[in-house]
Amino acid sequence: MAQQQQGAQPQRRRILAGLSAWAGAAMAGTLSGQSLTADASPSGAAGRAGIHPSMEPGDRVAAEVLIDGKAVGKLDHQAMVDGIARSPALVFPLPVGLKRVRLRGKATLEGKSGSFDTTWKVRDLAPILGPLYDQGRPWIERVRGVAAKAEFITVTPGDGGARKKPAKAAFADLEKSLGVPLPPLVKVLGDWQIQLGDSGFQSAADMAKVTDMLLRAWDYQRTGPGGLDKILPRAVQARYDRSVSIYIEVGDGLGALAWDPAGVTPGEMPNSWYSKGQSGARPGPAGEGVWFWMHQEQLHKPVLLLDEEHRPRSTESVLNAVFQSFVFLAPSESETDDELVVDTANPRLNLLQLGFDTTGQPDLSLRSYDYQYGLY
Known part of the structure; x- marks a missing residue:
């Protein structure tokens, strides 16, 4: 995973067993995210994700999101303050069985503009964490269900x-x-x-x-x-x-x-x-x-x-x-450079942080489960 601006590094390297070491972030700047979803996920969607850009003031990104070749939404975000946007620039569905997420568009970073087109393979934590969200079972039984699947x-x-x-x-x-x-x-x-x-x-x-x-x-x-x-x-x-x-x-x-x-x-x-x-x-x-x-x-x-x-x-x-x-931080579940981890079973939004490396290429990573850092 490429190094990003504003501390948007791979989560497992940033946690340090609960140590809050990442620089502070603030509310989003101008957001004009467009989504093909309404409040409820469309038929065939297991969950939803929100993209939160992490950029410097004045930087801008305009991009389209595709899942397995199908366009699901567009975002246009300009950062007004340093760090990660607290509100998502785009919310989109996570269909059952999704395999790949593609992000293509343009970004202006420190006054320099460039295009990008990046695809990530998807690994879904739902098979392991799914039991945790079953409100029809006692909480401890849901935990036992996770333990039966997790290392x-x-x-x-x-x-x-x-x-x-x-x-x-x-x-x-x-x-x-x-x-x-x-x-x-x-x-x-x-x-x-x-x-x-x-x-x-x-x-x-x-x-x-x-x-x-x-x-x-x-x-x-x-x-x-x-x-x-x-x-x-x-x-x-x-x-x-x-x-x-x-x-x-x-x-x-x-x-x-x-x-x-x-x-x-x-x-x-x-x-x-x-x-x-x-x-x-x-x-x-x-x-x-x-x-x-x-x-x-x-x-x-x-x-x-x-x-x-x-x-x-x-x-x-x-x-x-x-x-x-x-489960997210376990060695066997750690992200690779071309991989995006999601949890389609979670009824709440998956928080996906969007950052850019020094060459202007994007990095998208799950931020929902990194201990005290998660916004959701």
């Missing part, structure tokens, strides 16, 4: 922390400590042992407030040189004091998924790559809190998981993202 995901019945403390008692103590009920899906985790490679969901007995986890399991000190009181802003320290971790990610350092029952402060920035120029977070329903990712390399900047309306994402959406991201 390195295991879902085993049983309370993994029962020898320390049974799940029911552990959850009761945790809720008493938090002063609020846990999300119902979190309690479902107490009856299962779920591992994704070296990472995994914690047993009920191992779930703890984030600050306690940092002190006891991650070897941080509360005070002194390098202490939490030195490296964390007060607001972040307060968030860690009242939040609970449920998933530990092992990769380039340690990361964690955690839930803050207090939710967001209106206008606070999510610390995500696309938050530059945004209006900040908006509170969600009372009592639902907010989920966030944290990582050792950016401990002072937890990344709030917000939806396209800047409100906290639902618990189910956040937990699903753990499996979506793992």
Whole structure:
């Protein structure tokens, strides 16, 4: 995959186990996307995708999208600000069984214009992730369906922390400590042992407030040189004091998924790559809190998981993202230079980032599942 402008590199190289290292992006400039679709996908379409250009101010792209030789839409986008467009320049259908996506058109980059005509082979994650979206089945059964098809995901019945403390008692103590009920899906985790490679969901007995986890399991000190009181802003320290971790990610350092029952402060920035120029977070329903990712390399900047309306994402959406991201980033599922990965089973839009290399040739890549970075 060719190197792109504004950090639009292959996702697997940019994640660094949850480390937010990509430069910020902002709202789109002039958009005039034309699509052959309406709100609903046409007959024969399994899903939909949105193309989000990532360009420098003043750059422009006009292009036509073809799927297996059939034109499905046109886009004409001029960037007004740096980075990825938050709104899609074009939304188009992803037909069942699609094989190739072709993009042809013209781009003006840094004042230089040129033509392009590029085709990608399509690899669909739907055969693996499809069970995750079956609303007719309990969530844990949907997860088991994914595990049956994916490599390195295991879902085993049983309370993994029962020898320390049974799940029911552990959850009761945790809720008493938090002063609020846990999300119902979190309690479902107490009856299962779920591992994704070296990472995994914690047993009920191992779930703890984030600050306690940092002190006891991650070897941080509360005070002194390098202490939490030195490296964390007060607001972040307060968030860690009242939040609970449920998933530990092992990769380039340690990361964690955690839930803050207090939710967001209106206008606070999510610390995500696309938050530059945004209006900040908006509170969600009372009592639902907010989920966030944290990582050792950016401990002072937890990344709030917000939806396209800047409100906290639902618990189910956040937990699903753990499996979506793992499958997407698994070595056996990594993209090749001439390949475009999509998930036609996902009822939400596939976010496709469009960037350009130094020769003016396009690169199209899925950005929906790269942990906290996904817009959808």
